[in-house]
Amino acid sequence: MSRRVALATCAAWPSLDVDGPLLLAALADEGLGVEVHDWRSGIDWSRFDLVVIRTTWDYWDHYEEFLAWTRSVPRLANPAEVVAWNTDKTYLRRLAEAGIPTIPTTWLPPGSEFTPPDHPFVVKGNISAGARDTAAYPAGDVTAVAHVAALHAAGRTVMLQPYVSAVDAEGETAVLCFGGAVSHGGYKSAVLTVGAGEPELGGWSVAGRAVSDAEAELALRVLDVVRGWGHELLYARVDLLPGPVLIELEVTEPSLFLSFTPGSASRFAQAVRAWLGASTAGSTTPS
Ligand SMILES: Nc1ncnc2c1ncn2[C@@H]1O[C@H](COP(=O)(O)OP(=O)(O)O)[C@@H](O)[C@H]1O
Numbered sequence: 552m553s554r555r556v557a558l559a560t561c562a563a564w565p566s567l568d569v570d571g572p573l574l575l576a577a578l579a580d581e582g583l584g585v586e587v588h589d590w591r592s593g594i595d596w597s598r599f600d601l602v603v604i605r606t607t608w609d610y611w612d613h614y615e616e617f618l619a620w621t622r623s624v625p626r627l628a629n630p631a632e633v634v635a636w637n638t639d640k641t642y643l644r645r646l647a648e649a650g651i652p653t654i655p656t657t658w659l660p661p662g663s664e665f666t667p668p669d670h671p672f673v674v675k676g677n678i679s680a681g682a683r684d685t686a687a688y689p690a691g692d693v694t695a696v697a698h699v700a701a702l703h704a705a706g707r708t709v710m711l712q713p714y715v716s717a718v719d720a721e722g723e724t725a726v727l728c729f730g731g732a733v734s735h736g737g738y739k740s741a742v743l744t745v746g747a748g749e750p751e752l753g754g755w756s757v758a759g760r761a762v763s764d765a766e767a768e769l770a771l772r773v774l775d776v777v778r779g780w781g782h783e784l785l786y787a788r789v790d791l792l793p794g795p796v797l798i799e800l801e802v803t804e805p806s807l808f809l810s811f812t813p814g815s816a817s818r819f820a821q822a823v824r825a826w827l828g829a830s831t832a833g834s835t836t837p838s
């Protein structure tokens with residue numbers, strides 16, 4: 552009998568995103584039976600040999616429920632223990648401590664004082680995605696005080712960073728890794744404009760992009776650190792700003808940039824097959 556895989560989405564993305572048709576075709580080519588379900592649908596997830604988190608792009612509005620759901624699914628990729636730390640960007644502090652170059656960040660938990668720095672800066676929250684509640688400000692801009700207060704009122708830790716202006720010309724590089732190997736790259740234009748407030752969702756462009764040797768090496772170093780924490784990853788998107796410097800490690804529900812690189816969806820599907828093979832051999836996640 553063919554192995555059964557579910558792709559988890561949300562009510563706003565019932566048919567996945569642009570990666571969806573490519574993923575479905577590639578998984579079918581690997582002989583896998585695939586279904587797509589809203590993570591909040593309440594179905595019996597134990598029917599599947601593997602549930603892959605995909606377009607669950609409302610989890611930040613139901614954060615505790617989402618974490619509980621990940622813990623309730625018997626065979627999930629990436630696993631619940633990965634989602635638990637990855638959805639809170641304080642993991643970046645641990646990666647920095649492990650020697651990964653990251654953007655210098657001041658962490659301001661609720662209750663801490665905030666003074667606008669004397670250089671262009673970014674304010675964002677520790678639990679966010681898609682640039683929600685994220686904005687860049689000119690040096691000394693006191694309008695950021697209300698932004699910080701709103702994040703604190705929502706119980707968020709504020710991340711205060713210098714604005715990395717090289718992103719304006721060079722953009723961001725996404726390094727897509729499947730089954731621990733680099734698959735392909737993606738380009739994202741600068742999302743923020745200094746002084747322009749929170750960006751419109753989708754107000755940036757994406758494209759394919761070649762991964763440089765330095766970017767590939769850094770991406771694999773990041774995966775090595777995570778392996779040292781005890782976690783193998785089915786999929787990872789290592790987001791890099793010019794440097795290269797890590798801005799984000801997306802191992803919960805990243806867009807996969809599959810449409811720009813022929814063969815990338817097949818590599819994802821092969822990684823799913825390998826994951827299933829490894830989990831059949833023993834534990835629920837490969838070791
Ligand atoms: N310190 C920064 N300097 C320049 N641009 C930034 C900075 N922080 C965030 N951005 C921009 O905002 C976008 C969203 O920020 P990011 O940290 O990736 O959070 P998320 O994607 O989870 O919302 C990035 O893709 C980048 O374009």
Ligand SMILES: [Mg+2]
Pocket residue numbers: 681790799
């Ligand atoms: Mg990002």
